[in-house]
Amino acid sequence: MARAKLLGQALAVALVAALVVLLIWKVAHGSGRTAQPENFTLPRLDRSGELELASLRGKVVVLNFWASWCIPCKQEARTFEEVSRQYRSKGVVVLGVDSKDASGDARSFMRRYGVTYPVVHDGAGDLWGSYGISFLPVTRVLDRKGKYFGESFDGGPVPAADLRQRINAALRA
Amino acid sequence: MKALVAGLAVATALGLAAPALASEQHPTLAEIEGEVMCPVCPGETLDESTAPAADRERALIRSLIAKGYSKSEIEEKLVDEYGPQILAAPPKHGFNLLAWVLPIAGVIGGALALGYLAWHWSRGRGEPEPHSVPRAGAAPDDPVDPELEQRLDDELARFDT
DSSP states (O other): HHHHHHHHHHHHHHHHHHHHHHHHHHHHHHHHOOOEEEEEEEHOOOOOOEGGGEEEEEEEEEEEETTTTTTHHHHHHHHHHHHHHEEEEETTEEEEESSSSSSHHHHHHHHHHHOOOOOEEEOOOTTTTTTOSSSSOEEEOOOOTOBBBBOOOEEESSHHHHHHHHHHHHHOO | OHHHHHHHHHHHHHHHHHHHHHHHHHHOOOHTTTTBBBSSSOOBBBGGGGOHHHHHHHHHHHHHHHHTHHHHHHHHHHHHHHGGGGBBOSSSSSHHHHHHHHHHHHHHHHHHHHHHHHHHHHHHHHSSOOTTOOOOOOOOOOOOOHHHHHHHHHHHHHHHH
């Protein structure tokens, strides 16, 4: 009887310890914002296949998180297309991340606003945690080494002059 | 009589199965709205949300219903688009099955543990206490120290005098 009681107590302690470890792991690794951009490979919406963020290393990347239902995203869509055309030959890639959105809606949006730069689909919003996103749109500039360059442009529409200034600074860096 | 009971059972089963089958084959937006989540509102099902993203999700469901998709096919399509967390309840297969099994196992385990404890407690109370006073005329479990017995007799004799 005493042995069974001891076993029960040991099991209870082990269960509590496991829950504490799980909690600590979740807090440490779960959905926290990472110091540098997390690499990802996501399906493309502008064409078939996938795109890995790391494959753009060596270029300045303008990472724009958007969705078709997001009103400021519509207001800034043409700015990103203009920036993409202006800087494409200078080693800058605008990369759209359509987030928490249906792919059909996203493609309609891209046709409507004449988006020609690469766009990937993160329908589940899996990147929101590591990129510290809680609303859309959010834009980050990454330098040639794939590191964040400056603070994020949260909300929108993105100030076009500030964005160009940031890109020029990243190209000079 | 047995045939009547069997007939009633079959009729009841068919009566319950028919609406479920109809719902699976020809779902309505209202049915699905309560079973899927809004993509941008934590903890809110689609029928609770007024967010623009929820409106787009509703439009997608409407278009799939219009195309003749079944309920399961619509849910599969939503999972493809928004990920598995779009479902309000986890699917009943794979690792997610644990979410269904564990609560039931917990309730059964808890009931068994409670039953065992109740049985053990009632059994323990029925047994005599190890150091209880023996009934009159019964032989004591432990022999009394002769010296103590003598002292007790002497004390009692003092009351008799």
